[in-house]
Amino acid sequence: MDIQKLKQEAAWHSLSWESIYSLLDTSGKGLTNEESSARLSQFGPNKLPESSKTTLSRIILHQVMNPLIFILVLAALVSILIGEGEDAIFILLVILINTGLGTYQEYNAEKSAQALQQLMKIQAKVHRSGQIKTVSSEDLVPGDLVYLESGMKVPADIRLWEASVLEIDESFLTGESLASKKKTGNLELEITVPDRINMAFAGATVLSGRGKGVVVETGISTQVGKIAQNVAKGTSAKPPLILRMEKFIKQITFFIVGLSFIIAFILNWQGMDWASIFFFVVALAVSAIPEGLPVALTVALSIATRRMAKRNVIVRRLNAVEALGSCTIIASDKTGTLTVNQQTAKKILLDNGNRYSVLGEGYNGEGAIEAENYEKDDPQALEALVRVGIMANEGGLRKEGSDWIHHGDAMDVALLGLGFKHGRDPEEMKQSYHTGGIIPYESERKFSGAFYTLEDEIRFGAKGALETILGFCHCDQEFIDQKVKEAENYASKGYRVLAFAEGVSLTFEKKDTYSEEDIPKLHFLGMVCFIDPLRSEAKESIKKCKQAGIKVLMITGDHPATALNISKELGIAVDGRQVVTGQMLLDAGSTESEAYHKLVINSSVFARVSPIQKLEIVDVLIKAGEFVAVTGDGVNDAPALKRANIGVAMGSGTDVAKEVGSMIVTDDNFSSIVAGVEEGRFAYDNVRKVIFLLISTGGALVLLVLLAILFGLPLPFLAVQLLWLNLVTNGIQDVALAFEGGEPGAMKKRPRKPSETIFNSVMINQTLVASITIGVIVFGFWYWLIEIQKMSEYHARDLALLLMVFMQNFHAFNSRSETTSIFKIPLKRNWILVIGVIAAQGIHILSMHIPFMQKALKIGPITLQEWFYVILLAIPILIVMELFKLYTNRKSESEK
Ligand code: ADP
Numbered sequence: 001m002d003i004q005k006l007k008q009e010a011a012w013h014s015l016s017w018e019s020i021y022s023l024l025d026t027s028g029k030g031l032t033n034e035e036s037s038a039r040l041s042q043f044g045p046n047k048l049p050e051s052s053k054t055t056l057s058r059i060i061l062h063q064v065m066n067p068l069i070f071i072l073v074l075a076a077l078v079s080i081l082i083g084e085g086e087d088a089i090f091i092l093l094v095i096l097i098n099t100g101l102g103t104y105q106e107y108n109a110e111k112s113a114q115a116l117q118q119l120m121k122i123q124a125k126v127h128r129s130g131q132i133k134t135v136s137s138e139d140l141v142p143g144d145l146v147y148l149e150s151g152m153k154v155p156a157d158i159r160l161w162e163a164s165v166l167e168i169d170e171s172f173l174t175g176e177s178l179a180s181k182k183k184t185g186n187l188e189l190e191i192t193v194p195d196r197i198n199m200a201f202a203g204a205t206v207l208s209g210r211g212k213g214v215v216v217e218t219g220i221s222t223q224v225g226k227i228a229q230n231v232a233k234g235t236s237a238k239p240p241l242i243l244r245m246e247k248f249i250k251q252i253t254f255f256i257v258g259l260s261f262i263i264a265f266i267l268n269w270q271g272m273d274w275a276s277i278f279f280f281v282v283a284l285a286v287s288a289i290p291e292g293l294p295v296a297l298t299v300a301l302s303i304a305t306r307r308m309a310k311r312n313v314i315v316r317r318l319n320a321v322e323a324l325g326s327c328t329i330i331a332s333d334k335t336g337t338l339t340v341n342q343q344t345a346k347k348i349l350l351d352n353g354n355r356y357s358v359l360g361e362g363y364n365g366e367g368a369i370e371a372e373n374y375e376k377d378d379p380q381a382l383e384a385l386v387r388v389g390i391m392a393n394e395g396g397l398r399k400e401g402s403d404w405i406h407h408g409d410a411m412d413v414a415l416l417g418l419g420f421k422h423g424r425d426p427e428e429m430k431q432s433y434h435t436g437g438i439i440p441y442e443s444e445r446k447f448s449g450a451f452y453t454l455e456d457e458i459r460f461g462a463k464g465a466l467e468t469i470l471g472f473c474h475c476d477q478e479f480i481d482q483k484v485k486e487a488e489n490y491a492s493k494g495y496r497v498l499a500f501a502e503g504v505s506l507t508f509e510k511k512d513t514y515s516e517e518d519i520p521k522l523h524f525l526g527m528v529c530f531i532d533p534l535r536s537e538a539k540e541s542i543k544k545c546k547q548a549g550i551k552v553l554m555i556t557g558d559h560p561a562t563a564l565n566i567s568k569e570l571g572i573a574v575d576g577r578q579v580v581t582g583q584m585l586l587d588a589g590s591t592e593s594e595a596y597h598k599l600v601i602n603s604s605v606f607a608r609v610s611p612i613q614k615l616e617i618v619d620v621l622i623k624a625g626e627f628v629a630v631t632g633d634g635v636n637d638a639p640a641l642k643r644a645n646i647g648v649a650m651g652s653g654t655d656v657a658k659e660v661g662s663m664i665v666t667d668d669n670f671s672s673i674v675a676g677v678e679e680g681r682f683a684y685d686n687v688r689k690v691i692f693l694l695i696s697t698g699g700a701l702v703l704l705v706l707l708a709i710l711f712g713l714p715l716p717f718l719a720v721q722l723l724w725l726n727l728v729t730n731g732i733q734d735v736a737l738a739f740e741g742g743e744p745g746a747m748k749k750r751p752r753k754p755s756e757t758i759f760n761s762v763m764i765n766q767t768l769v770a771s772i773t774i775g776v777i778v779f780g781f782w783y784w785l786i787e788i789q790k791m792s793e794y795h796a797r798d799l800a801l802l803l804m805v806f807m808q809n810f811h812a813f814n815s816r817s818e819t820t821s822i823f824k825i826p827l828k829r830n831w832i833l834v835i836g837v838i839a840a841q842g843i844h845i846l847s848m849h850i851p852f853m854q855k856a857l858k859i860g861p862i863t864l865q866e867w868f869y870v871i872l873l874a875i876p877i878l879i880v881m882e883l884f885k886l887y888t889n890r891k892s893e894s895e896k
């Protein structure tokens with residue numbers, strides 16, 4: 001049957017389920033694996049056409065559209081006109097090599113950025129061949145049965161079959177800012193898109209609740225696909241660091257162009273002809289302007305993102321790399337980030353006084369429930385608690401062969417395990433007690449519940465935070481106080497405590513679905529205590545943060561006593577005075593108030609806080625001048641993630657969180673965040689190294705030329721030699737520096753101030769010292785050769801050029817660290833630089849002997865003895881920069 005054709009006329013919201021099923025050739029059980037892959041080839045992947053990618057030709061164009069290249073082309077043309085064919089060929093060669101290198105680097109950076117995009121694909125939960133599976137949303141086909149949960153992006157156009165408190169934000173489609181409350185059931189044919197409340201549309205965001213439905217349209221046939229054939233987001237904007245550098249290069253360019261005019265006039269006055277002046281000035285500008293900087297920096301940042309990806313951190317915005325280096329506070333979730341989120345039920349405290357220990361570990365049903373203290377013979381009480389744990393539950397746990405397969409929330413899975421240990425099969429129980437829908441767990445609600453029919457009664461069972469559950473129960477203050485104390489006792493030992501209650505109502509008529517208004521008064525059943533082990537690396541990472549001057553905060557929805565116990569063990573807090581609860585924040589009043597401010601600044605553990613309070617805490621910290629990284633996973637965390645300087649989304653988190661976060665931690669692990677900070681600092685240091693190398697060598701060249709002119713000496717280098725110098729000293733080395741491995745001390749420094757520019761006092765000083773040292777030594781040498789030795793200009797240039805090549809190559813090694821002696825940095829930390837420098841030396845020496853290059857560069861061979869002296873003369877740049885490092889280290893030592 002031709003599904004495609006039939007589908008064309010379908011108005012999905014108004015059809016009955018029979019016609020939908022027959023149109024899509026599916027059923028309430030979804031498709032089989034085979035059927036879905038057959039349909040995938042028929043309908044194509046479920047995605048919208050992407051905006052045009054950056055292609056190779058575009059990158060080349062970008063490289064060529066550079067004023068410096070234009071000038072060089074002009075210079076080549078002039079060379080041809082005045083009959084200097086060799087010069088022209090050489091200049092064209094320089095252009096070719098320069099754009100070649102630049103293109104290669106930019107292309108690589110672009111490619112790794114695209115590879116990272118691949119990792120961030122949206123996932124969908126589908127029912128195929130009788131099982132719940134997670135697949136890439138691109139693999140969805142019409143007829144698939146899919147699940148929706150809060151925080152998800154709707155993966156395709158879906159006709160809803162089940163909707164419990166399902167609210168979807170489809171403003172991007174309808175312009176309607178209020179969330180659409182979804183219901184099931186047929187609608188009139190004429191109803192417009194915003195009112196089709198039995199549909200979920202691709203690209204919309206699930207704000208709360210759960211839903212289930214059948215995919216009816218995919219890819220460009222969806223509503224978004226129809227209105228916008230091309231809504232894919234363009235590549236993200238350039239990071240601020242690169243923008244600042246581009247601006248900086250513009251300034252330098254203006255400066256050097258201005259200077260060039262002055263030099264040109266002086267040279268003319270000294271008797272040089274205009275054609276030679278033109279070549280010289282162009283060459284000087286090309287070598288002094290650090291035109292390779294933006295590319296080298298992009299490379300540095302993209303290497304950082306690649307290194308971070310290896311350490312489980314995916315950077316969504318390149319500026320996060322830069323920002324991570326400034327981070328002063330990491331505000332972390334507890335569950336899953338500092339702990340492994342492997343919940344296991346350990347104790348059961350029934351309301352009748354009976355107490356049990358639960359045996360067994362991990363996500364399985366093996367173990368037993370043993371009485372510790374059996375006060376009352378009341379088997380129904382334990383049964384009821386286990387029942388609520390199974391019914392008010394969205395997880396799954398089953399045995400396949402000898403393996404246990406699980407999905408869903410960790411607490412839920414643990415409770416299913418408890419069900420097995422009590423001798424119940426959760427799946428069977430769910431099926432035999434007809435369910436009337438569930439109220440799903442959301443972090444601001446702090447409980448989950450379910451309606452079900454048992455012995456002809458309609459019952460409601462709930463599990464959740466003790467305070468919340470007690471609110472549903474008939475109980476007096478004394479009872480509440482007693483329970484709170486009991487829970488507190490276990491929480492302070494590190495247990496997570498969950499309370500259970502159940503209620504019966506005969507007054508309700510039977511309905512298909514129930515909602516929160518239908519909840520009857522409940523009867524308190526008892527509590528279960530869970531253990532969630534700490535992540536073994538977390539403690540070490542927190543210590544590392546302390547050394548790096550970064551404060552770690554815990555923000556959790558859990559009980560304050562549980563939070564404190566865990567914080568103490570991790571070294572986040574010392575005692576209860578550092579713990580603040582959501583209630584205390586409420587009592588402190590307005591977020592603007594002094595009291596609120598003090599509470600936030602002086603605490604390190606925030607317990608029982610709501611997502612809104614999380615946002616407020618972040619806000620107060622940022623206003624206090626901190627640079628904050630915040631973790632989050634739910635829809636509700638999105639505002640806090642957005643507000644934070646660095647939003648860290650959890651890999652297991654919702655699509656919404658990942659979308660607003662500036663980075664994603666794929667393993668949810670706190671240690672990975674710290675690894676990200678470390679890589680961020682490395683990257684920033686590398687950026688500084690590249691800038692230092694390029695600016696200081698450019699400065700040296702300008703100084704040398706100015707000195708020569710001032711002393712009335714001939715110019716030390718010819719135009720082609722300047723271009724050559726630019727190629728062999730900067731062409732590879734600047735990018736090689738971007739590959740520098742991290743310096744071990746990076747996490748022992750305090751965070752950099754966000755307001756601090758790259759050109760801080762250290763940078764300015766070291767640049768001046770290096771430029772002056774190189775410029776003055778080469779000039780002195782030139783002066784000695786010409787004025788004292790009366791050497792021929794031709795041979796003197798050979799020597800001066802070689803000295804410059806040596807100095808700049810040595811200086812590339814100086815640039816490897818601002819603080820560490822180059823003799824203490826292992827060569828193996830950057831083979832690319834070592835090889836690059838050796839290659840540059842080799843090429844230069846070869847050129848002195850190859851006839852074509854001799855002619856083009858106007859250079860000739862030198863003796864071994866001369867070579868030796870030139871090396872000796874280049875060594876001072878190493879000594880001077882070593883001394884400079886010693887001096888700055890001393891100074892920062894004494895400032896501490
Ligand atoms: P955390 O910040 O540690 O991740 P949550 O916000 O997930 O904490 O949980 C807060 C509280 O909500 C818990 O202390 C618990 O009482 C309750 N809770 C957590 N998960 C569930 C669940 N699946 N069902 C019912 N209640 C839950």
Ligand code: MG
Pocket residue numbers: 335
């Ligand atoms: Mg949680």
